[in-house]
Amino acid sequence: MTVSVESVALDARTLEQRLTREGRPLSFADVLEGWRTDPAVRRATVAAIAEAPYEALFWETAPWVRGRLDAPYRQVVVNAPPLARVAPDPEAFSAHFGAEDVVAFDNLGGDARLVVPCPRAGDRTYTHLAAAVRGAPAAQIDGLLARVGTELEGRLEDRDVVWVSTSGLGVYWVHVRLDDRPKYYSHAPYRAA
Structure with missing residues (x-):
């Protein structure tokens, strides 16, 4: 079944996005399972990010609350012009590359x-x-989201809340953060949730 993206501009630099299947909003549980096992959910998530009208961006999901995974999934992409002007830093994580x-x-x-x-x-x-x-x-980006799903599922086993995001202002190499707190969130409503 086709997974679609609905985007709403919250302001000049922020788009909030939801994933739907057959017109029905996907829940956090649906997206978690989809990232782990469903290429259509991963493709829709990637398309939502890739088609954003920003050269560089932050990606932030609403908090993943273990007892509320049945709630409709939401994410934002936030324009991040400073990231468009930096050079990559592969050395930051090179010890982990293989x-x-x-x-x-x-x-x-x-x-x-x-x-x-x-x-x-x-x-x-x-x-x-x-x-x-x-x-x-x-295939690598598909694998990235699949791994995010697997790691997130494990993290939610012993945590009540997990924040999933990218920033990149500290280390100039893309990395998805599965955080115990919204350390680098720019979207205040998700940070305060």
Whole structure:
């Protein structure tokens, strides 16, 4: 079945997006399962990000609350012009890169799990998420979201809330954060939830 994206401009720099199937909004549980097992959900998520009218962006999901995964899933893409002007920094995560297309590891503080694509195209492709979804191998980006789903499922087993996002202002290599708090969220309603 086809998965579609509905986008609404919240302001000049923020689009809120929902995924639907046959006109029915997907829940957080649907999206979690879809990221893990359904290429159509992963393709729709990637398309939502890739088609955003921003050269560079932050991707932030509403908080994943273990007891409320039946709620309609929402995400925002937020225009991030500073990311469009930076050079990639593959050295930041190079110790973790290997034969896999995507790796996952805890951040230095231990309060976030990072899901990171390994270099498979030119380094500029991995500077931020918009560049990656538009330029990295499609199979790698599909694998990135599948790994996010697997890591998120594991994280929700022992946490009540997880925030999933990308920022990239600290390390110039795309990495999806599965965080214990909304450390780098720019969209205030999700940060305050």
